[in-house]
Amino acid sequence: GESVGLHLPTLSVQEGDNSIINCAYSNSASDYFIWYKQESGKGPQFIIDIRSNMDKRQGQRVTVLLNKTVKHLSLQIAATQPGDSAVYFCAEIPWAGNMLTFGGGTRLMVKP
Amino acid sequence: SQTIHQWPATLVQPVGSPLSLECTVEGTSNPNLYWYRQAAGRGLQLLFYSVGIGQISSEVPQNLSASRPQDRQFILSSKKLLLSDSGFYLCAWRGSSYGYTFGSGTRLTVV
Numbered sequence: 001g002e003s004v005g006l007h008l009p010t011l012s013v014q015e016g017d018n019s020i021i022n023c024a025y026s027n028s029a030s031d032y033f034i035w036y037k038q039e040s041g042k043g044p045q046f047i048i049d050i051r052s053n054m055d056k057r058q059g060q061r062v063t064v065l066l067n068k069t070v071k072h073l074s075l076q077i078a079a080t081q082p083g084d085s086a087v088y089f090c091a092e093i094p095w096a097g098n099m100l101t102f103g104g105g106t107r108l109m110v111k112p
Numbered sequence: 113s114q115t116i117h118q119w120p121a122t123l124v125q126p127v128g129s130p131l132s133l134e135c136t137v138e139g140t141s142n143p144n145l146y147w148y149r150q151a152a153g154r155g156l157q158l159l160f161y162s163v164g165i166g167q168i169s170s171e172v173p174q175n176l177s178a179s180r181p182q183d184r185q186f187i188l189s190s191k192k193l194l195l196s197d198s199g200f201y202l203c204a205w206r207g208s209s210y211g212y213t214f215g216s217g218t219r220l221t222v223v
Protein backbone atom coordinates (compact mmCIF):
# COMPACT_ATOMS: atom_id res chain seq x y z
CA GLY A 1 0.00 0.00 0.00
CA GLU A 2 0.92 3.64 -0.11
CA SER A 3 1.97 3.67 3.54
CA VAL A 4 4.86 1.33 2.76
CA GLY A 5 6.98 4.14 1.39
CA LEU A 6 6.27 6.69 4.09
CA HIS A 7 8.45 7.36 7.11
CA LEU A 8 6.91 5.96 10.24
CA PRO A 9 5.21 8.43 12.58
CA THR A 10 6.76 8.56 16.02
CA LEU A 11 5.12 8.59 19.44
CA SER A 12 7.37 9.68 22.27
CA VAL A 13 6.29 8.94 25.84
CA GLN A 14 7.80 9.15 29.29
CA GLU A 15 8.65 5.93 31.05
CA GLY A 16 5.79 4.97 33.32
CA ASP A 17 3.16 6.81 31.30
CA ASN A 18 0.46 5.07 29.30
CA SER A 19 0.85 4.89 25.52
CA ILE A 20 -1.91 4.87 22.93
CA ILE A 21 -1.13 3.88 19.38
CA ASN A 22 -3.83 4.34 16.79
CA CYS A 23 -4.63 2.68 13.52
CA ALA A 24 -7.33 3.34 10.95
CA TYR A 25 -8.53 0.64 8.60
CA SER A 26 -10.63 0.91 5.49
CA ASN A 27 -12.11 -2.53 4.84
CA SER A 28 -15.49 -2.85 6.54
CA ALA A 29 -15.31 -6.60 5.87
CA SER A 30 -12.26 -6.98 8.09
CA ASP A 31 -13.01 -9.57 10.72
CA TYR A 32 -9.80 -10.03 12.62
CA PHE A 33 -7.22 -7.55 13.79
CA ILE A 34 -3.73 -8.01 15.16
CA TRP A 35 -1.10 -5.79 16.70
CA TYR A 36 2.54 -6.62 16.07
CA LYS A 37 5.63 -5.26 17.78
CA GLN A 38 8.89 -5.02 15.83
CA GLU A 39 12.12 -4.29 17.62
CA SER A 40 15.08 -2.97 15.69
CA GLY A 41 16.62 -5.61 13.43
CA LYS A 42 14.04 -8.25 14.28
CA GLY A 43 10.89 -9.65 12.74
CA PRO A 44 7.46 -8.49 13.93
CA GLN A 45 6.08 -10.34 16.91
CA PHE A 46 2.45 -10.92 17.81
CA ILE A 47 1.17 -8.85 20.72
CA ILE A 48 -2.59 -9.15 20.85
CA ASP A 49 -5.52 -9.77 18.56
CA ILE A 50 -9.24 -9.04 18.50
CA ARG A 51 -12.19 -10.32 16.52
CA SER A 52 -14.73 -7.98 15.00
CA ASN A 53 -17.45 -9.19 17.38
CA MET A 54 -15.54 -7.64 20.27
CA ASP A 55 -14.74 -4.03 21.07
CA LYS A 56 -12.10 -4.56 23.72
CA ARG A 57 -9.57 -7.16 24.67
CA GLN A 58 -6.97 -7.04 27.40
CA GLY A 59 -3.63 -8.70 27.75
CA GLN A 60 -0.73 -8.19 30.07
CA ARG A 61 -0.26 -4.40 30.20
CA VAL A 62 -1.85 -4.08 26.75
CA THR A 63 -5.41 -3.41 25.68
CA VAL A 64 -6.78 -3.33 22.17
CA LEU A 65 -9.88 -1.31 21.40
CA LEU A 66 -11.90 -1.71 18.24
CA ASN A 67 -14.41 0.86 17.00
CA LYS A 68 -16.07 -0.58 13.93
CA THR A 69 -18.26 2.45 13.43
CA VAL A 70 -15.31 4.64 12.56
CA LYS A 71 -13.00 1.78 11.53
CA HIS A 72 -10.48 2.55 14.21
CA LEU A 73 -8.19 0.30 16.20
CA SER A 74 -5.99 1.31 19.10
CA LEU A 75 -3.34 -0.29 21.26
CA GLN A 76 -2.95 0.91 24.80
CA ILE A 77 0.19 0.09 26.74
CA ALA A 78 0.04 0.68 30.47
CA ALA A 79 3.07 1.91 32.42
CA THR A 80 5.26 2.07 29.33
CA GLN A 81 8.75 0.70 29.81
CA PRO A 82 11.99 1.21 27.84
CA GLY A 83 11.60 -2.32 26.50
CA ASP A 84 8.38 -1.23 24.81
CA SER A 85 10.36 0.96 22.43
CA ALA A 86 9.70 -0.52 18.99
CA VAL A 87 7.63 -0.11 15.87
CA TYR A 88 4.03 -1.21 16.23
CA PHE A 89 1.97 -2.42 13.27
CA CYS A 90 -1.72 -3.10 13.09
CA ALA A 91 -2.98 -5.70 10.66
CA GLU A 92 -6.42 -6.77 9.48
CA ILE A 93 -7.90 -9.72 7.65
CA PRO A 94 -11.39 -10.12 6.25
CA TRP A 95 -13.71 -12.93 7.26
CA ALA A 96 -12.59 -16.14 5.52
CA GLY A 97 -9.78 -14.14 3.98
CA ASN A 98 -6.28 -15.29 3.32
CA MET A 99 -4.18 -12.15 3.47
CA LEU A 100 -3.25 -9.87 6.30
CA THR A 101 -3.16 -6.20 5.34
CA PHE A 102 -0.67 -4.24 7.41
CA GLY A 103 -0.98 -0.64 8.48
CA GLY A 104 1.95 1.74 8.07
CA GLY A 105 3.30 1.36 11.61
CA THR A 106 4.10 3.73 14.47
CA ARG A 107 7.45 4.08 16.18
CA LEU A 108 7.17 4.23 19.96
CA MET A 109 10.06 5.87 21.80
CA VAL A 110 10.16 5.67 25.57
CA LYS A 111 12.10 8.39 27.37
CA PRO A 112 13.69 7.42 30.69
CA SER B 113 5.87 -26.39 18.26
CA GLN B 114 6.11 -24.45 15.05
CA THR B 115 9.26 -22.54 14.22
CA ILE B 116 10.43 -20.55 11.25
CA HIS B 117 14.04 -20.27 10.18
CA GLN B 118 15.43 -17.62 7.93
CA TRP B 119 19.00 -17.19 6.81
CA PRO B 120 21.39 -15.58 6.49
CA ALA B 121 20.81 -12.85 9.06
CA THR B 122 22.89 -10.31 7.17
CA LEU B 123 24.21 -10.23 3.64
CA VAL B 124 26.30 -7.78 1.66
CA GLN B 125 26.24 -8.36 -2.07
CA PRO B 126 27.64 -6.41 -5.04
CA VAL B 127 25.35 -4.98 -7.68
CA GLY B 128 24.72 -7.52 -10.42
CA SER B 129 25.32 -10.55 -8.24
CA PRO B 130 22.69 -13.26 -7.67
CA LEU B 131 20.66 -13.69 -4.51
CA SER B 132 19.16 -16.63 -2.72
CA LEU B 133 17.42 -16.27 0.64
CA GLU B 134 15.92 -19.32 2.25
CA CYS B 135 13.07 -19.75 4.69
CA THR B 136 11.95 -23.00 6.25
CA VAL B 137 9.12 -23.80 8.61
CA GLU B 138 9.03 -26.65 11.09
CA GLY B 139 6.18 -28.23 12.99
CA THR B 140 3.42 -27.53 10.52
CA SER B 141 2.25 -28.72 7.15
CA ASN B 142 0.82 -26.90 4.15
CA PRO B 143 1.39 -23.42 5.57
CA ASN B 144 0.81 -20.26 3.61
CA LEU B 145 4.21 -18.63 3.17
CA TYR B 146 5.04 -14.98 2.56
CA TRP B 147 8.04 -12.81 1.67
CA TYR B 148 8.01 -9.18 2.80
CA ARG B 149 10.53 -6.42 2.32
CA GLN B 150 11.00 -3.50 4.65
CA ALA B 151 13.06 -0.44 3.79
CA ALA B 152 14.73 1.33 6.72
CA GLY B 153 12.14 3.15 8.82
CA ARG B 154 9.29 2.05 6.59
CA GLY B 155 6.37 -0.33 6.59
CA LEU B 156 6.05 -3.91 5.34
CA GLN B 157 5.75 -4.51 1.62
CA LEU B 158 4.38 -7.89 0.53
CA LEU B 159 6.50 -9.33 -2.28
CA PHE B 160 5.30 -12.89 -2.78
CA TYR B 161 3.03 -15.43 -1.19
CA SER B 162 2.48 -19.13 -1.68
CA VAL B 163 -0.41 -21.37 -0.71
CA GLY B 164 1.29 -24.59 -1.78
CA ILE B 165 4.24 -26.26 -3.49
CA GLY B 166 5.01 -24.59 -6.80
CA GLN B 167 2.29 -21.97 -6.27
CA ILE B 168 3.64 -18.43 -6.20
CA SER B 169 1.76 -15.15 -6.36
CA SER B 170 3.64 -11.94 -6.96
CA GLU B 171 2.35 -8.74 -5.46
CA VAL B 172 4.90 -6.31 -6.82
CA PRO B 173 6.65 -6.61 -10.21
CA GLN B 174 10.37 -6.31 -9.66
CA ASN B 175 13.80 -7.80 -9.93
CA LEU B 176 13.01 -10.66 -7.56
CA SER B 177 11.42 -14.09 -7.87
CA ALA B 178 10.25 -16.72 -5.41
CA SER B 179 9.99 -20.48 -5.45
CA ARG B 180 8.51 -23.12 -3.20
CA PRO B 181 10.21 -26.40 -4.01
CA GLN B 182 8.98 -28.14 -0.85
CA ASP B 183 5.97 -27.73 1.41
CA ARG B 184 7.91 -25.96 4.15
CA GLN B 185 10.58 -24.20 2.09
CA PHE B 186 10.27 -20.78 0.50
CA ILE B 187 13.12 -19.20 -1.46
CA LEU B 188 13.58 -15.62 -2.59
CA SER B 189 15.94 -15.13 -5.52
CA SER B 190 17.38 -12.64 -7.91
CA LYS B 191 19.60 -13.15 -10.94
CA LYS B 192 21.13 -9.66 -10.76
CA LEU B 193 20.79 -7.48 -7.72
CA LEU B 194 20.13 -3.76 -7.92
CA LEU B 195 21.01 -1.13 -5.35
CA SER B 196 17.28 -0.68 -4.77
CA ASP B 197 17.01 -4.30 -3.63
CA SER B 198 18.66 -3.37 -0.34
CA GLY B 199 16.37 -3.82 2.63
CA PHE B 200 15.19 -6.05 5.42
CA TYR B 201 13.58 -9.22 4.08
CA LEU B 202 11.10 -11.07 6.21
CA CYS B 203 9.59 -14.50 5.72
CA ALA B 204 6.29 -15.34 7.41
CA TRP B 205 3.99 -18.31 7.62
CA ARG B 206 0.37 -18.78 8.41
CA GLY B 207 -1.12 -22.05 9.51
CA SER B 208 -4.67 -22.71 10.55
CA SER B 209 -5.00 -19.55 12.63
CA TYR B 210 -5.35 -16.06 11.26
CA GLY B 211 -2.09 -14.56 12.43
CA TYR B 212 1.28 -14.62 10.72
CA THR B 213 4.49 -15.72 12.40
CA PHE B 214 7.56 -13.94 11.15
CA GLY B 215 11.13 -15.07 10.85
CA SER B 216 14.01 -13.07 12.22
CA GLY B 217 14.73 -11.39 8.90
CA THR B 218 17.69 -10.93 6.55
CA ARG B 219 19.36 -7.55 6.27
CA LEU B 220 20.50 -7.25 2.63
CA THR B 221 22.86 -4.50 1.59
CA VAL B 222 23.63 -4.18 -2.09
CA VAL B 223 26.85 -2.27 -2.72
